[in-house]
Amino acid sequence: MSVLPPLQNPKVVYRDLKAFLSRRSRENMIALGLALLFTVVIIFIFFIDAKVNTAPPPTITYVESYSANRTDADIKADQVKDQKKAEARAKERQAQFQEIANTFGIK
Incomplete structure (x- = not known):
């Protein structure tokens, strides 16, 4: 059948x-x-x-170039400096959130 x-x-x-x-x-x-x-x-x-807005936009990545004859002390100094910058950014962000919390009365 x-x-x-x-x-x-x-x-x-x-x-x-x-x-x-x-x-x-x-x-x-x-x-x-x-x-x-x-x-x-x-x-x-x-x-x-299907062809509109499907490709991600191009991203530019900047890379810091270091000299080949850097010493360990230079590397550690750069790491400490970068760590201090990161902590400063974190404190600034925390202050911003604290300000928002104070505005809305959040403890």
């Missing part, structure tokens, strides 16, 4: 479709054309929209 009809020659299928459509009224043909047009437009919009 076959679920699908047997395969036909493309000419036979075209003639069958032409005969089917020739028995339809003008309003049915207009509705068919509009339905096909709307479907094609929606699919076209999906293809265009």
Whole structure:
């Protein structure tokens, strides 16, 4: 028991479709054309929209260049300096949050 009809020659299928459509009224043909047009437009919009704003913006990364003959003391001094900067930023951020908390009455 076959679920699908047997395969036909493309000419036979075209003639069958032409005969089917020739028995339809003008309003049915207009509705068919509009339905096909709307479907094609929606699919076209999906293809265009898939290419809009999908790529991430370029990011620029700046790298600090160090000389090859740095001593361990220089490296440790730079690390201490960077740590102090990070702690200062953290204290500033904490002060900002404390100010917001005071504004809203949060303890």
